[in-house]
Amino acid sequence: MSLPVVTPGETDTYEDPLDLINEIDELKKEKDASIMAHFYVDGDIQDVADYTGDSLKLARDCTQVTTGTIVFAGVHFMGESAKIMNPAKRVLIPDMLAGCSLADSCPADQLQVFQEQLRAEGRKFDTVAYINTTAAVKSLCDWIVTSGNAAEIIDRVPKDREILFVPDQHLGRYLMEVSGRKMILWPGSCMVHEVFSIQGLVRAKRNNPGSVVIAHPECPQNILEITDFIGGTEKMRQHVMSVKEPTTFLVATESAMIHAFQKSAPQHNFIPVPGIIASTGETCACNRCPHMARNTLQKVRDCLKNESPEIEWRDYFQQARAVLDKSLLK
Ligand code: SF4
Structure with a gap:
């Protein structure tokens, strides 16, 4: 705990x-x-x-x-x-x-200004937002994706339109590779997935011969390059469940996720990939989202x-709902 x-x-x-x-x-x-x-x-x-x-x-x-x-x-x-x-x-x-450092990295007013600039340049684009955004940002977008359905939604964006992807640059870069679509990337990132240490991962691989690296696509490219399986949290969980042979998995995502992995696939050993402490440069194995x-x-x-605190309904929730409905429920 x-x-x-x-x-x-x-x-x-x-x-x-x-x-x-x-x-x-x-x-x-x-x-x-x-x-x-x-x-x-x-x-x-x-x-x-x-x-x-x-x-x-x-x-x-x-x-x-x-x-x-x-x-x-x-x-x-x-x-x-x-x-x-x-x-x-x-x-x-x-x-x-x-809150969420990733959602905070894309304030609605700044997104609106950027969209207006692109329109003024005559560019035709759809804004695709990762679900880790505020409702105000969702209401300004055309599509909402999660790491689980992103590839499928991007396929639905007409080929003659550009894609503005917000707010996670790492997930956006990964999706550009997977989908082959060029995107304008908002420069946001998640503070938890940003800190995985490549040296720590290489060391953990060396110390655990035969281990398998699984990582969330919010991780930086250098981590994804030496990852064996990339997927959102639910995809990772399905993957470890599908492996029957007891295996050591090195896990590059928020470390509380290991609880769900252990419950779903108790035959395996799960080791969190170390993070790096920005102030000292030392590695640690916490990787907890504060x-x-x-x-x-x-x-x-x-x-x-x-019966508190409560999320109150706001006017812009209606528009955010239309975007969420078409993206997640259809
Ligand atoms: S791990 Fe925390 S900071 Fe990162 S995207 Fe999730 S909620 Fe936001």
């Missing part, structure tokens, strides 16, 4: 996880709530959740929820997507401050109990 992230002014005292789990189970019934947990949140939260998965699976699952309330343990833009996909439900998130780590069992319990 990871340590809870506490910001100045917040207090967080230790509570027995088993008591918290029992309390959460009771509150779910009392409040008519379902819990959705992204694969990157702490394993204990995944275990109390009714739905777990990557962004694509959870966005689709949201439409199947029958309870009146959804608690989304993930980051803010995921809570927005849950509300957009299911406006009649009350959507709560355990911590309003759980935003996802803001979700704790206490905060899940508290948001159920207090």
Whole structure:
């Protein structure tokens, strides 16, 4: 279990996880709530959740929820997507401050200015956004992709139009290679996938002969070049499940994902690829997303109990919904 992230002014005292789990189970019934947990949140939260998965699976699952309330343990833009996909439900998130460095790297006002510049130059393009964007950005786009469906959606963009891909430059570069389509890339990236150390990966391969490297396409190109299997979180999970022979996998994605891998394919050994600490240049094996780590069992319990914080409906959610619907549900 990871340590809870506490910001100045917040207090967080230790509570027995088993008591918290029992309390959460009771509150779910009392409040008519379902819990959705992204694969990157702490394993204990995944275990109390009714739905777990990557962004694509959870966005689709949201439409199947029958309870009146959804608690989304993930980051803010995921809570927005849950509300957009299911406006009649009350959507709560355990911590309003759980953001995303990747979503933050593409503010809606800057995207709008850039799109206007391109149009003024007479360029015909579709804007394709990775799902890790705010709802305001989604409302400015033509398509939304996840790492799981990106190749298929890019195929649907008419060949006579350019593609502006936001916000992840690494995923965009990878998709250019896979699809053969040229793209204008927004220079954003995820702070977690950005830090994998190529030296650490090479060393881990040397120390684990016969190991297999699996990586998320948000990783930089130098990591993907020596990766054996590239895929979004759900694709990686399916892949490790399909390998029957016990194998050592070196995993280049958020380290909480290892919990889902171990549950799905316990015959294997999973080792997180080391990251690099920017301030010291040393390697470490944490690779935890500090935003996802803001979700704790206490905060899940508290948001159920207090019925807050809640994602409120905004005007631009309607347009974001039209884009999400055509991209994810059709
Ligand atoms: S792992 Fe990266 S992309 Fe995912 S929520 Fe954290 S900062 Fe955002």
